[in-house]
Amino acid sequence: MADAYTDLMAFSRETQALAAIAGRLEWDQETMMPRGAAAQRAEESAALEAVLHARRTDPRMADWIAAAETNSTDNVAKAQLRHIRRGFERASKVPAALASELARVTSAAQGVWAEARANDDFAAFAPTLERVIALRREEGAALAAGGDVYDALLSDYEPGTTGAELEAMFGALRPELRALRAAALEAASPAQVQGRFDPDAQMKLTLKLAEAFGYDMQRGRVDKAVHPFSSGSGLDVRITTRTSANDPFNCIYSTIHEVGHAxxxxxxxxxxxxxxxxxxxxxxxxxxxxxxxxxxxxxSRAFTAWLFGEMRDAFGDFGIPDEDAFYATVNRVNNGFIRTESDELQYNLHVLLRFDLERALIAGDLTVRDLEAAWNDRFLADFGFAVDKPSNGVLQDVHWSVGLFGYFPTYSLGNVYAGCLHEALRRAVPDLDTQLGQGDTRTATRWLKDNVQCHGGLYEPRDLIERATGAAPTEGPLLAYLKDKFSRIYAL
Amino acid sequence: MADAYTDLMAFSRETQALAAIAGRLEWDQETMMPRGAAAQRAEESAALEAVLHARRTDPRMADWIAAAETNSTDNVAKAQLRHIRRGFERASKVPAALASELARVTSAAQGVWAEARANDDFAAFAPTLERVIALRREEGAALAAGGDVYDALLSDYEPGTTGAELEAMFGALRPELRALRAAALEAASPAQVQGRFDPDAQMKLTLKLAEAFGYDMQRGRVDKAVHPFSSGSGLDVRITTRTSANDPFNCIYSTIHEVGHAxxxxxxxxxxxxxxxxxxxxxxxxxxxxxxxxxxxxxSRAFTAWLFGEMRDAFGDFGIPDEDAFYATVNRVNNGFIRTESDELQYNLHVLLRFDLERALIAGDLTVRDLEAAWNDRFLADFGFAVDKPSNGVLQDVHWSVGLFGYFPTYSLGNVYAGCLHEALRRAVPDLDTQLGQGDTRTATRWLKDNVQCHGGLYEPRDLIERATGAAPTEGPLLAYLKDKFSRIYAL
Structure with a gap:
């Protein structure tokens, strides 16, 4: 029966290779594809998806998995089988007609959303969103098999976590973040950068930053795209970034963010x-x-000191006098409506809002008809000022239009995990700031590689963080870090 | 039984879409892929090829084809079925083990060839080439089913044509081309361009030329690559080109050539x-x-007059005084070893040499052991000077290493067809030169679109040319065109 495992892994490997191709097509679509190719590409992607679906639900899989599970004892094989079983069961539980209807509806919904956002017209998007939610609830019910529907959707993105656990964690974060945010906004605001930042010089600096963080350009590449993203696994992991002539931090921190993924x-x-x-x-x-x-x-204070020098070299004087001022500028907290433009402190408030609303939508406790008002009420409560138009509120994110329910909370969960890992990293590398002050991230990224990244899917998410940090993940370290950082910057 | 045709076309459409993805991956590999991704890409491509092979030999195909053929009467359906049957039979006739051995051997052979060429060492490549030829002969025999093996290979690239037909056509061309070549080389040689041609300015000019020839950038894009090529069909057809600072014509005419394909x-x-x-x-x-x-x-004289002005605008003075001199420079005939660098007049002599040698190799009338000497003898006979090293002779082209036997003659056949089409185009558009003299190719390319391009695979190649020109294709028009053109330029 060792043969079952071998056969299964060989079959799975081809499926993975085909899935990697699908990912490459998405990259191409966002970076290189001519505009007029969209209709043809849709057919190409659909044909490949059909091949993938057939493989993921191939009837031989059930026998292979069962036979292999009986005989596999080592941790790696067990972990591979855990992932394969999860994928097979997920693909098999959802009726093919539902899967293809979801693909069709969400594909069209993105265009409807984009137009509604451009026209600031939530009502134009509402019927489509209702349809997407109905289909995702149906899918979630099929996956949950009697359990919690939201949790079933969540487990696509974050296996081993429940909405109730996240609710407790986020509930502890929210009042603290609100208080910290209010205090920062009452204090004196740091200066903003001034002048024009040559896009080519930004790209040059950004490539240097990518290398500084350990991104291997022999197995990757950096292109411009409307939305920064990372794409691919293994030997071919590509990122995109963007430049704005007035705001160099958009390019710099989008790049570092995607380099982290890559x-x-x-x-x-x-x-x-x-x-x-x-x-x-x-x-x-x-x-x-x-x-x-x-x-x-x-x-960090240390790394931004190095970055300040790099930016002065690249752009000359941009109106910030010294490292301390630059550190404050980089971490400036200001009022704004948009999640993707928000600072480290306010970002999680944006996510928590979406988490509560989408969970209510999936549970049936909130209707699409009431969604815009619910969004605006919650925003006012957390941010202290009113949403002025839907494109600055409920219509700002693409996620729900494409059916991503259960995805938003992983943003904040990631921040919580990052808080835990950062605390452990600081313990392991006491002189980290000395290194970061020289633009040297090698020890830090090496620690992350050895303790988190190298394992891939070997451990479940919470286990992985606990192994790396020595403790089960909680919101405590993130909160302590944010309090300390912003209290110093804003002299609270 | 109309259902069989519908089912078959739906299945075929998905296969086509997957094949288009394979083409896109090849484009990516030559233009965008990070170097370190090669091993992973090889697995991805192999997985996709396996899917394609399974579809192309799907047992349901035989029944669908038979049922559909019985009931399909219109020309388009008949032509679709002709292509589908040809593809199915081709895929089914070649044993899977042979197909995968061919893929493996030719994939490795390209590297062996490249190294042998770099070292000017034919002996290092000979055993690999022998293996490739043995496998292709085996494949050809399987396809020919008792018929001519070379013809079977040829029909992959040029269905409906035989080696004997090409031999007759090329036999009529060869002495005329040799005589014309010798005469041109005895006459005074046109001047060459001088100076450095900024690569960015070349790319800018080349985009203008691509548009001038009707390339639709909304459904395509131009990138740089080591070898110029065109990739894709339908709504997504991309080309590549290259720049050489000393030789602007490399970029210009590579681009126009690929634009023709695209x-x-x-x-x-x-x-x-x-x-x-x-x-x-x-x-x-x-x-x-x-x-x-x-x-x-x-x-042409007319178009190069317009191009001369464009180049003066882009690069200033480059040592050519006027349009007449520029026309002669663009069409300069000079001694050289390399096919891809040769002019319009000598190009076919290169191809005819390869056609005769590869046909003898496949027939078993020439061994790899004797190939280098045979090449050198023939080259001396046609070109009047001796090959100095294998990289300038038998090792110059990649084709044979990757198993392309039957491909070379399509280059000259293409020139013959172009000669026929050009003659017909001149008849149809008497004031063509007036238009070309203004850089306006719209009438010419529209004629080619309406008479050749729009039909895709509807007609067999020779039928297509005959429909467009009113006569079966022969070498006559090409020869008349070349004689007229080079006699004028060289005052013969």
Whole structure:
């Protein structure tokens, strides 16, 4: 019966390779594809998805899995089988007609959402969103098999976590973040950068930063795209970034963020290439890597001191007199409506809002008809000022239009994990700031590689964090870090 | 039984879409892929090839085809079925083990060839080439089923043509080309361009040329690559080019050539998208389009007059005084060893040499042991000077290493077709030179679109040319064109 495992892994490896191709097509679509190719690409992607679906539900899988599970004893094989079983069961539980209807509806819904956002017209999007939610609830019910529907959706992105656990964790964060935010906004505001920042010089600096954080350009590449993202696993992990002539931090911190995602994928043990263990284990752990690169390392007092020098070299004087002022500028807290533009302190308030609303939507406790008002009420409560238009509120994110329910909370969970990992990293590397002050992230990223990234999907997310830090993950370290950091910057 | 045709076309459409993805991966590999990704990409491509092979030999195909053939009467359906049957029979006749051995051996052989060429060491490549030829002969025998083995290989690239037909056609060309070549080389040689040509300015000019020839950038893009090529069909047809600071014509005419290939694919009737009729019908017809764009249009007296002005605008003075001198420079004939660098007049002599040698290799009349000497003897006979080293002779082309036997003659066949089409085009558009003199190719390319390109795979190659020109294709028009052109330029 060792043969069953061998056969299963060979079959799975081909499926992984085909899935990697699907990912590459998505990258191409966002970076290189001519605009007029969209209709043809849709057919190409659908054909590949059909092949993948057939493989993921191949009837031989059930026998292979059962036989292999009986005889596999080592941890790696057990972990591979855990992932394979999960994927097979997930694919098999959802009726094919529902899966294809979901693909069809969410594909069209993104366009409807984009137009509604452009016109600030939530009512134009509401019927489509209702349809998406109905289909996802149906899918969640099929997956949950009597259990909690939201938890079933959540487990696609963060296996081993429940909505109730997140509710408790986020509930502890929310009042503290609100208080900290209010205090910072009452204090004197740091200066902003001034002048024009040449996009080519930004890209040059950003490539230097990518290398400084350990991104391997021999197995990756950096392109511009409308939305920064990381794409791929193993030997081919590509990132995108963007430039804004007035705001160099957009490019710099988008890049460092995506480098965090990309390094996670690049640093997984080569032995797991094109196997279920060969990708990041969950969205939350993924986000912990992008966030710790971007924030705890990239926005630290020590690293920004080095970055200040680099930026002066690249752009000359940009109106910030010294390292302390620059550190405050980089971490400036200001009022704004948009999640993706928000600072490290307020970001989680945005996510918590979405988590509560989407959970209520999936539970049936909130209707789409009442969603816009619920969003605006909650925003006012947390941020202290009113949403002025839907594009600054309920219509700002693409996620729900494409059916991503259960995804938002992984952003904050990633921040929580990053807090835990950062605390452990500081313990393990007492002179970290000395290194970061020289733009040297090698010890820090090496620690993350050895303790988190190299394992790929070997451990479940919470186990992985606990192994790395010595304790079960809680919101405590993140909160302590944010309080300490922003109290110093704002002299609270 | 109409259902059989519908089912077959739906199945075929998905296969086409997957094949388009495979093409896109090849494009990515030559333009964008990080170097370190090669091993992973090889697995991805192999997985996709396995899916394609399974679909192309799917047992249901035989029944669908038989049932559909019984009931399909219209020309389009008949043509679709002709292509589908040909593809199915081709895929089914070759044993899977042989196909995968061929893929393995030719994949490795390319590296062996490249190293042998770098070291000018034919002996190092000979055993590998012997293996490739043995496998291709085996494959050809399986396909020929008792018929001519070379013809069976040829029909992959140029269905409906035989080696004997080409031999007769090329036999008529060869003495005339040799005589014309010798005469041109005895006459006074035109001047060459001088100075450095900024690569960015070359790319800017080349984009203008691509648009001038009707390439639709909304459904395509231009990148740099080591070797210029065109990739894709339908709504996504991309080309590559290259720049050389001393030789602007490399970039200009590579681009126009690839635009010819790309426009053929872009201009096929939309109704054939992702069907067997939705691609160029043969390599010969494809080459006829690239060559007529590049040579009969792009290197004409009228068009080069316009180009001369464009180049003066882009690069200033480059040592050529006027349009007449520029026309002669663009069409300069000079001694050289390399096919891809040769002019319009000598190019076919290169191809004819390869055709005769590869046909003898496949027939078993020539051994690899004797190949280098045979090449050198023939080269001396046609070109009047001796090959100095294998990289300038038998090792110069990649084709044979990757198993491309039967491909070379389609280059000259394409030139022959281009000669026929050009003659017909001149008849149809008497004031063509007036238009070309203004850089306006619209009438010419529209004629090619309506008479050749739009049909895709609807007609067999020779039928297509006969429909477009009113006569069966012969070498006569090409020869008349070359004699007229080079007699004028060289005052023969």
């Amino acid at each position: 390094c996670y994928e690049q640093n997984i043990d080569d032995a797991y290439l094109l196997t279920p263990l060969g990708s990041g284990v969950s969205m939350g752990v993924h986000e912990s890597q992008s966030r710790i690169y971007e924030n705890q390392l990239g926005r | 426009c053929y694919e872009q201009n096929i009737d939309d109704a054939y998208l992702l069907t067997p009729l939705g691609s160029g019908v043969s390599m010969g017809v494809h080459e006829s389009q690239s060559r007529i764009y590049e040579n009969q249009l792009g290197r």
